[in-house]
Amino acid sequence: xxxxxxxxxxxxxxxxxxxxxxxxxxxxxxxxxxxxxxxxxxxxxxxxxxxxxxxxxxxxxxxxxxxxxxxxxxxxxxxxxxxxxxxxxxxxxxxxxxxxxxxxxxxxxxxxxxxxxxxxxxxxxxxxxxxxxxxxxxxxxxxxxxxxxxxxxxxxxxxxxxxxxxxxxxxxxxxxxxxxxxxxxxxxxxxxxxxxxxxxxxxxxxxxxxxxxxxxxxxxxxxxxxxxxxxxxxxxxxxxxxxxxxxxxxxxxxxxxxxxxxxxxxxxxxxxxxxxxxxxxxxxxxxxxxxxxxxxxxxxxxxxxxxxxxxxxxxxxxxxxxxxxxxxxxxxxxxxxxxxxxxxxxxxxxxxx
Amino acid sequence: xxxxxxxxxxxxxxxxxxxxxxxxxxxxxxxxxxxxxxxxxxxxxxxxxxxxxxxxxxxxxxxxxxxxxxxxxxxxxxxxxxxxxxxxxxxxxxxxxxxxxxxxxxxxxxxxxxxxxxxxxxxxxxxxxxxxxxxxxxxxxxxxxxxxxxxxxxxxxxxxxxxxxxxxxxxxxxxxxxxxxxxxxxxxxxxxxxxxxxxxxxxxxxxxxxxxxxxxxxxxxxxxxxxxxxxxxxxxxxxxxxxxxxxxxxxxxxxxxxxxxxxxxxxxxxxxxxxxxxxxxxxxxxxxxxxxxxxxxxxxxxxxxxxxxxxxxxxxxxxxxxxxxxxxxxxxxxxxxxxxxxxxxxxxxxxxx
Numbered sequence: 001x002x003x004x005x006x007x008x009x010x011x012x013x014x015x016x017x018x019x020x021x022x023x024x025x026x027x028x029x030x031x032x033x034x035x036x037x038x039x040x041x042x043x044x045x046x047x048x049x050x051x052x053x054x055x056x057x058x059x060x061x062x063x064x065x066x067x068x069x070x071x072x073x074x075x076x077x078x079x080x081x082x083x084x085x086x087x088x089x090x091x092x093x094x095x096x097x098x099x100x101x102x103x104x105x106x107x108x109x110x111x112x113x114x115x116x117x118x119x120x121x122x123x124x125x126x127x128x129x130x131x132x133x134x135x136x137x138x139x140x141x142x143x144x145x146x147x148x149x150x151x152x153x154x155x156x157x158x159x160x161x162x163x164x165x166x167x168x169x170x171x172x173x174x175x176x177x178x179x180x181x182x183x184x185x186x187x188x189x190x191x192x193x194x195x196x197x198x199x200x201x202x203x204x205x206x207x208x209x210x211x212x213x214x215x216x217x218x219x220x221x222x223x224x225x226x227x228x229x230x231x232x233x234x235x236x237x238x239x240x241x242x243x244x245x246x247x248x249x250x251x252x253x254x255x256x257x258x259x260x261x262x263x264x265x266x267x268x269x270x271x272x273x274x275x276x277x278x279x280x281x282x283x284x285x286x287x288x289x290x291x292x293x294x295x296x297x298x299x300x301x302x303x304x305x306x307x308x309x310x311x312x313x314x315x316x317x318x319x320x321x322x323x324x325x326x327x328x329x330x331x332x333x334x335x336x337x338x339x340x341x342x343x344x345x346x347x348x349x350x351x352x353x
Numbered sequence: 354x355x356x357x358x359x360x361x362x363x364x365x366x367x368x369x370x371x372x373x374x375x376x377x378x379x380x381x382x383x384x385x386x387x388x389x390x391x392x393x394x395x396x397x398x399x400x401x402x403x404x405x406x407x408x409x410x411x412x413x414x415x416x417x418x419x420x421x422x423x424x425x426x427x428x429x430x431x432x433x434x435x436x437x438x439x440x441x442x443x444x445x446x447x448x449x450x451x452x453x454x455x456x457x458x459x460x461x462x463x464x465x466x467x468x469x470x471x472x473x474x475x476x477x478x479x480x481x482x483x484x485x486x487x488x489x490x491x492x493x494x495x496x497x498x499x500x501x502x503x504x505x506x507x508x509x510x511x512x513x514x515x516x517x518x519x520x521x522x523x524x525x526x527x528x529x530x531x532x533x534x535x536x537x538x539x540x541x542x543x544x545x546x547x548x549x550x551x552x553x554x555x556x557x558x559x560x561x562x563x564x565x566x567x568x569x570x571x572x573x574x575x576x577x578x579x580x581x582x583x584x585x586x587x588x589x590x591x592x593x594x595x596x597x598x599x600x601x602x603x604x605x606x607x608x609x610x611x612x613x614x615x616x617x618x619x620x621x622x623x624x625x626x627x628x629x630x631x632x633x634x635x636x637x638x639x640x641x642x643x644x645x646x647x648x649x650x651x652x653x654x655x656x657x658x659x660x661x662x663x664x665x666x667x668x669x670x671x672x673x674x675x676x677x678x679x680x681x682x683x684x685x686x687x688x689x690x691x692x693x694x695x696x697x698x699x700x701x702x703x704x705x706x
Contacts, residue, residue, distance in 0.1 A: 034668075038668050039667060078703075095694060096383055096700075100690055207385045312664075312666075314685075316383070330679060337450060352432055352559075
């Protein structure tokens with residue numbers, strides 16, 4: 001906990017003065033005032049986060065964290081649990097959705113085994129192994145993790161980011177997840193922290209039917225009843241109804257903010273991670289960008305809780321960091337507007353009458 | 354008119370069978386069914402438009418057409434008319450918003466002088482000159498153009514596209530505009546064709562105040578009263594209350610569809626062009642993508658009229674093709690999903706339970 005506390009303490013408010021100066025510069029460019037809308041907001045926020053007049057988002061990294069969930073015993077998912085591990089192999093061979101979209105936007109993908117239930121047979125350096133366990137325990141029957149495991153998962157995320165940051169540099173980070181059963185964990189976390197009714201934050205995940213959805217809601221209710229997570233203690237919530245990958249991504253959010261690196265969250269699961277992180281360190285909110293509005297019904301509530309407005313809504317619900325990859329590209333467009341557009345003076349264009 | 358009629362006749366329905374087969378392929382990829390939402394829709398539509406199993410959107414072109422508007426005499430804009438020509442110079446030197454965003458997405462920008470009010474002093478081959486006149490006439494006092502000029506503007510757009518298509522190839526086209534006063538023309542076109550009240554389709558353009566907005570609405574009402582455009586005759590509407598760049602972009606839409614090339618429309622002005630084109634050839638609707646929902650209040654009505662749902666909403670209102678550039682990038686992401694993702698079989702991932 002001490003190490004996490006140190007990271008939290010390093011997180012400072014963003015530079016509001018530089019954001020104001022950046023808006024002044026944006027207003028001097030050859031376009032009507034604020035006519036590039038949210039692209040200008042992105043440029044301004046990136047300046048405030050990075051403390052740079054002309055920030056660059058060249059080094060883009062998507063952190064895709066995978067782990068299994070004991071709660072899949074309760075038949076909460078449309079897919080078998082072994083898909084988590086199979087998809088990790090797919091990430092490593094470059095055939096998954098996140099690989100395609102990360103290549104499209106020029107981002108690297110860092111794949112981490114945070115606790116897949118089998119031992120993965122991969123020699124590739126591309127896979128980082130930070131196994132906290134071989135899948136969490138079934139939250140419907142007791143705590144998913146011990147408090148120690150929950151803290152370890154956050155620390156593992158911190159370490160993964162730091163390694164990558166020191167070795168290759170990171171200008172902007174996206175966070176994504178893979179874990180059969182993890183919308184159940186995300187819904188449980190959200191219900192535990194916000195006290196919103198379980199049925200209002202529980203959706204169809206990878207595609208379950210009405211009957212399975214009713215079962216999923218009951219399973220989450222049971223998990224909350226049995227475990228009684230303390231809504232004021234994000235570590236307790238994470239331990240009792242969370243997941244290893246969710247804890248790990250919360251760690252990435254914290255350490256990124258501590259290093260003045262903007263973080264782009266993906267869909268429902270990574271928003272649950274960001275929620276854990278904002279509960280630990282409210283200042284991280286200013287370092288976050290919400291990429292998209294997921295199809296998952298709880299996502300809106302989660303986004304409101306962390307005070308984020310999504311950049312787009314394309315009916316995505318894949319996870320892995322796919323929405324984050326696309327959003328990073330749009331945020332970068334805003335930054336390039338700031339860095340590359342000519343001013344009225346430079347271009348000798350007449351100003352407003 | 355004969356040449357335009359020939360182009361219209363060449364426009365065929367998109368390939369619905371290939372779209373179905375493409376959805377089947379998308380469903381075999383390693384992701385839950387339809388979990389990439391609209392990205393899958395884009396991939397499918399691009400296949401149907403191009404008649405290719407594995408379409409490529411490598412060759413991206415933004416057509417940015419500039420022209421002046423006589424109606425600026427009525428003080429309908431926040432900027433002086435000479436800004437149109439000044440911005441053309443800015444486009445050619447690479448400092449405008451569209452240059453930055455086109456570079457960001459790997460698109461070429463084709464800048465065309467369709468009728469800027471001065472003779473531009475440019476030797477660069479980068480500027481195509483298709484001047485129909487030195488600015489339209491003031492629509493508040495009579496027709497903006499003759500019928501012949503309106504037809505010539507559409508033909509000029511057709512020629513520009515064909516030159517570029519033959520010389521360099523075009524896999525996807527974006528359309529954008531520059532013309533001080535052209536939101537007035539776009540609102541007038543929309544009111545004339547849809548018969549919606551002028552005040553419901555008239556917005557603040559580059560940023561006029563309440564008083565100026567009331568004046569703009571009165572000017573448009575007067576233009577419609579004096580000219581009585583025939584709502585069933587898009588050429589008549591274009592001639593009486595349109596603009597050279599609007600006619601030119603309508604020509605691009607028609608010839609692109611005739612060549613099985615998808616067209617991405619930008620904001621309010623280019624949607625008015627697409628509206629003219631769909632009135633001339635209803636089949637072009639299936640070749641269109643609406644990039645974004647503009648801040649202009651009439652844009653929603655215009656999009657509904659051409660049956661398009663915007664891809665994003667970032668509060669843009671710059672024009673030039675800026676929204677189209679960003680949208681092309683997102684559409685391309687969808688196409689790459691189709692072309693590059695592994696199937697369940699290839700990746701040996703278990704399917705749904």
